[in-house]
Amino acid sequence: MKRVYTILLISLLFVFAGCSGKMGYGVVLWSIPEQNLYDGEIVPVYAKSNISKVYIIGLPDSKQKFEVPLWQISAPESKRKAHKTASYYAEYRRQYARATVDGLPIRAEPVNTANQVYRLRLNEMIKILYKGEGQAVMVGKKALNGEWLRVLTSNGSRGWCFSYNLRLFDETASDAGAAETVEEKDEQWERITATRWVPDFYKEIIDSGKIDIARLNPAYGFDEGSESGFISLSLADISISEEFRGAEKTGFNMYSLKDTPFTITVQSPDAITVQYVGKDGLPSSYNFITLEKSGIPQFLALNRPSPTELSAQPLLPSDKENFMPEPDAGTAVDAEMDAAEKQTEQKPASEYVKELISYEQERRLKQYLSISSHGPVFVSSNYGILTLNEDGGFIWSGFRLLHNSGILPSSLRTADAGRGKATVKYFIAGELENQFDGVLTFSFAGTDTEVNFLYKIEETGLRLENITAGSIKKSTVAARSSNPLVLFFAKR
Template identity: 75%
Template sequence: MKRVYIMLLISLLFVCAGCSGKIGHGVVLWSIPEQGLSDGDIVPVYAKSNISKVYIIGLPDSKQKLEVPLWQISPPESKRKAQQTASYYAEYRRRYARAALDGLPIRAEPVNTANQVYRLRLNEVIKILYKGEGQAVMVGKNPLEGEWLRVLTEDGSRGWCFSYNLRLFDETKAGSDAAETIEEKDALLDEVLAKRWVPDFYKGIIDSGKIDLTRINAGYGFDTGAESGTISICLDNLSITEEFRGAEKTGINIYSFKETPITMTVQSPDTIVVQHVGKDGLPSSYGFVSLEKSGIPQFLSLNRLSENLLASEDGVPLAPADTESEEDGEKTAAEWINELIAYEKERRLKQYLVLSSHGPVFSSSNYGVLTLKEDAVFTWTGFRLLSNSGLLPSSLRTADAGRGKVAIKYFIAGELESQFDGILSFSFNGSDTDVHFLYKMEETGLRLENIAPGSLKKSTVSARSSNPLVLFFAKR
């Protein structure tokens, strides 16, 4: 106790001794309105106490002296140099900011991975000192809007804070944010909540031009709950529904849906990742794109235009070139998907009818007679050689004729697209196994080629069998 008393006495003597003369001039870094001082003002500094961590400064146009924390004044220097320091801070004089995100970090360097020196509370006020050059903050592949600012907190902590989640204000303006808490709407969140979301793999399907109906479902998607009041995630073997109670920002472009196990990371206004924590406590993530980003509306509009041109005379469209109706903007994602499914089914049927009209009866001395009817029903007689070889279902070995449904439902890719017209799939009555053939319409008939087991991947065949069996049927 005696030692502490001696140190305080020495400190007091030091301060008093320094009161007679200045040790330099400093720049006010944080306004002291009750004393008529604002940041950027230059004041004389008479003494410094490292024990009490204060400066003794003088008030302009007054003999009064004042104790202020060391962090609130720049280090004393000559008046000329203090003026240079003040000019360095001039761009952001009287400029402060509120944190729009709870836990927003202040970092040691203007780099998003640098050590954190401080974490701001929501609405906490900080002083902006100046801006600097730093590493871009990325969200996915896109840089986040904003800049790195050198900031000062009310306890004297200094560091770098990215401006995206700061709300700057001028303390001199009446009615400024200085006296208000931040309750403003999040424009990015509002934009995301208003959009229609479909699984991200839909974009790859549209880009390929091969509409795989085994992977598309009108019920798949993410409903933000903005209109329905209920958040839902629906995918293959997954159906999650939660009451919507609002969303709060918990990180850079990360939002938590209140009182639910669902969070959302916004990678761009058209790309999100939704995370759900299951009852087992394990998180699962699912990617979604906006309906517009998926390309579905554009794909269907282009095909409307193509059909319109084909139905026109002399290439003059029968309707406006954009082929979009006012109702398109009001359609739900499910309605767009149903239209896409209907389009693809119609395309496949048209392709099959072209083949059927090419015959419809095709015959081979070795492989029998194949009839492809307009209603997608087939009959096949004299095929015993194929059933005995195992190419057709073994259940047909004793049959003289086979009947069933025939369809075009799979795709060819790569070099096969120039060699074949498509894939025919035969579903024989009484058999659970479909039989698939590559097919090519020839001038005099129909050529079929068996598809090796395992060649059909994700509804697509991209390579021929290493030892294919080629069947040729002549038109009758």
């Protein structure tokens, strides 16, 4: 036991032996305002304790000495080298930052897939040491604005953090980087809360004139949660809900939703970017626009039947019991005006999307019925008999010559008739619009394979041209197959 005490005493004497002299000089990395010391200043280092993990340093031009954590001072070196080290950190002297999202990762390398060494809490403060070169942080095919910064945390962790979700500030500023609580009369925030946000690709769909139902969903959108009490983000690849606990303005056009991994960046009065930091620490950004900017209400207003048009349509049998006399001209005009006014009402965006989907489903049905009513039975001496029923069901018999072509599912037996559902679900673009009427899709019962044909309604029948796999992108056919098979069926 006496031997252990002797060794410990010798160790302590060795550790603090330099207290009378100097180990060298270090650069303050994190300001020590209580001692009137700030980052970038050079101080004498007298001793180091590996047990307490502290340096004993002195104040410049003073005999006063005190302890500081090892991480708060650079490694002791000669005075000349210390000045060189200080110049290395000079660009970001007195520069700190706060995290604008909860869970923002600090990584071992300036690469977005590198190991995490620390995760920042919302509004946690860090010291910026210097800037480095690193791998671009991508959201889809777009690189995020920002740069990789070497940072230091208040517990001594060091690593690399991408600046996109950092709010930098000078510690000499009056607010010292304090988070700014969103005020009640923040007009920008009020606009965010009053807006119906939908995915930005909805505008692309409307502008194209090709309403791709597969990309529409009434649930898609973003709600910042101030009214509902829950923040919700819903898209094809993500569905997240968090309790709303308030918002903080963390920049001129940035808001952090308290105690959540959500940040909102206002890109324009009609567009925002919502960033979400997942459990893996990786940020994902999603772009939303106002319902009005998407063009959906305007599209529906132009394409939905007016009251006058509806009154001119023949009554279906199911409608006769609810028959109302046709309104006079004045009443019809009033009804149209009332309908137009209702378009400005603040109904949920999901209702507009549902109406758009319904409109497109009806358009597709009408397009299919234009084919069916041209037959409904079409006959080919080579490719069999094709019957297209009004309800979308089809029967295809006598397709023996197609059996080994690879066009129809190989599981179909030539002795049987192929049955299933025929639909119009895809679009054509470019020059094909002048050559064909559309795309007819066959889904055969008992198989997962769908077969697609470009079709043209001709006076004497129906012309089909097969489309090879991979020809359809974003629900649109832009080019014919390189070596297509053309099938002609005469109407019976």
